[in-house]
Amino acid sequence: MERKLITGAVLVEDGEARGTRADLLMEGGLIAAIFRGGAPEGIDAARFNATECAILPGLVNGHLHAHSNLAKGMGDRWTLEMSLTNAPWISGVRSLDEIYASAAIGAAEMLLKGCTAAYDMCLEFPLPTIEGVDAVARAYDDVGMRATIAPMASDQPFLGAVPGLRDHLVGEGVEGLPQMSSEGPEGLLARFRALAQGWRWPSEKIRFGLGPAIPFICSDAFLTGVRDLSAEFGIGIHTHVSESKVQTVVSGESFGETITAKLHRLGLLGPRFTAAHGVWLDGDDMRRMADTGANVIHNPASNFRLGSGVADVRAFLDAGVHVGLGTDGASCADGLNMFEAMRLATHASRVFGAPVDSWIGAREALQAATTGSARALGFGDSIGVLREGSAADIVILDLRAPHYTPMNDLSAQIVYAEDGTGVRDVFVGGRCVVRERRLTTIDYDRLRRQTQAAADRLHGANAQTRARLQHAARLAEAYCRCFISRETPARRYICE
């Protein structure tokens, strides 16, 4: 592969208010050398001018859903429970091309906004298929992004998991509609096994993971099967843990233990385990996560937008939990902007009324969005850092942008002020995938047309289901509020 030398930039390095002047040599997809102060004369490499720019490691989105990319802007005022009730029409009856388009437009957006790898819990409705998951993988590969893809599945319906909810909604349009999965644990585990065995993508680019959707709608048989597959194939488990208060209360009342205690007891927690959200984890839960080396992905945009409560990331860090950062799906973090996710992580930490030392600072947010998420994806420390030998996944930020003028503190200005308008170029594995704010890898206008056409067709195809469920979702929300009024050890709302 061609050698490329990025010249004239500064590296985002801790301790240097304005970054460190350096040239960066890429070869074979890796960072071959970093020349602090400037490269020596005579290096045989193609030059890439980055004067008045900063070099940031590509950001890593620790949690999103490829299928949600068609739902952006929907559900102005939806809780998670409303979103789950509405799922059949949001994600129903997609063709493989539509599954591909939904994943590809999200990958395109993430790259354009400085994110080079993602942990994707894609949903195929009602069941994950080899072809569907492969379409998602192909989308990431075509657009030029790294990903770990964990298809989402569960063997129990959401409406049945909340005591009394299904009965409450009978007569309101929920009868006879397809649920997210319609197979028992054996069938789902067989699908996961087939996917793991047949995986055709190289693990340094596109990895496979296991996505038990939400533990409170997964049987013990399914969860332990997932645990065994994870060990057998050495692959990650990604699930939603204690995202909403409703789930947390219901799980505690149904199982007589917290969901994390149950996952621990069943042997799922460990370095390959990644919990998305963790808003309602209590102190004991956090210790279980920390003791086993599990990862938590903080999704502040989603937690704010869905009113799920505010995760206590300082408590995670104090407990020793590995923390990454994500946007969540485009239905609740509509713009998939990891710069904003970092900023929101600092914001979320400051609404508890606690002393400033407990607030998440700019450097902690940056770390969560790079090395923190990279670990959760299973990429270890091969991405998310600027170091000789690590992957050449690099974002070039234009320091001529007004939010870098004047330059006071490069790291802080990236976290507090970058909104995506400063992203000029992006490299993944040394390949220039975004050049002057345009994708080099795909025909973007063609993808746009495909994506809009998919959304338009699905809007019609799911119209009847939509009409039946929108009212039911509001009733579900009102019903679920009785669980929100319960007392829990964790406090994550202002007016509890």
Place this chain on the structure above:
Amino acid sequence: MERKLITGAVLVEDGEARGTRADLLMEGGLIAAIFRGGAPEGIDAARFNATECAILPGLVNGHLHAHSNLAKGMGDRWTLEMSLTNAPWISGVRSLDEIYASAAIGAAEMLLKGCTAAYDMCLEFPLPTIEGVDAVARAYDDVGMRATIAPMASDQPFLGAVPGLRDHLVGEGVEGLPQMSSEGPEGLLARFRALAQGWRWPSEKIRFGLGPAIPFICSDAFLTGVRDLSAEFGIGIHTHVSESKVQTVVSGESFGETITAKLHRLGLLGPRFTAAHGVWLDGDDMRRMADTGANVIHNPASNFRLGSGVADVRAFLDAGVHVGLGTDGASCADGLNMFEAMRLATHASRVFGAPVDSWIGAREALQAATTGSARALGFGDSIGVLREGSAADIVILDLRAPHYTPMNDLSAQIVYAEDGTGVRDVFVGGRCVVRERRLTTIDYDRLRRQTQAAADRLHGANAQTRARLQHAARLAEAYCRCFISRETPARRYICE
């Protein structure tokens, strides 16, 4: 003035999921006509192609500080009280050129990010001058933005207003440093009068306003003098009200009434009165604001970043308060992005644990950021709307951006997903001030160099003051925490 016809776009209009196809004619700085469905043949006007674009009214930033634009990225973990203690080195010893550059870089950024008018509480340290305020006005005019400029002043020092704080910090570096103002009320009022009388800018472009900094550091004599000047000249009053819990508790204990009750008793509240923040307003305070027709500017980014607490905007709206939206200064909303401010307004409303009907939705956020703020600035309904006869202050959004693909709900996608990367062109009063993401009005690279040079010089000139105050600021914060632990009628933190 030239007639211009914007063609091929959609208007952001409520009730239309994908906007309304329309051409828009501008003449004499106003919207001369809106042709829904397309303009008739033969209109004599220069064509401006906006195919695959949306037309949004220019956003209005209801609260910021021109001087803060040199401080972006500073104060990673600062409360408001730390920021106030540090003020002398952040804003000290500026030349007129430096005051100009600080205002101009902020105006440049706001225009590039779709904001066409702002309410600016500029600070000149230690005292406002005619030349300094004029430099700020000139900056907005040169860059091509509308503004209401309310120079900030107070006749009492912050350190003296918090009981015991100054004594606590004696020996810690605060002695002998200049305070924000060093004049009694008569002197300050004379300065304000001179500014109002000598105002040379047309009121439809750059207006003058009165900026008593924070009521708890303003004497009754100063406040009532401001009230009288406001009535005499028909100009706005802009101040910070109940921004932090410290201020709110101290004001209550010092005055025996809330700050809003005091302002009401002194006769300041009314349609020309604008309170920034209002985080800690209680129900009676909100009624006072509503009954008098006063405005509140919500600044969610700043409130999050400074840990000031979460304002209850639904309660404002229920009480009938006029609500606008702002970023606050670049030291606490570093990127001055009004799209993000709208999104954060929806986020902030959802951390109370209240039912979805109480959440701020996309359309309410959009309204606050346009007509809500416009009213506070004193521009009434002449800006912030797309209507024949209103000002041609217009933002062209590129709907090819991935966050508009697919298009499901234009208003919601603007609020939940636009980060500034979709802003293509901006018009103010029919003049194209941003064309293809570049300013047409000024030499931006020259302004950048000026701004960086100003920051560099000031960094040196204020180094000693900085060294003395940074430690004192931390002590001030620790001291002020005793006020944060008090009980107040309003709850705005999770762990109170």
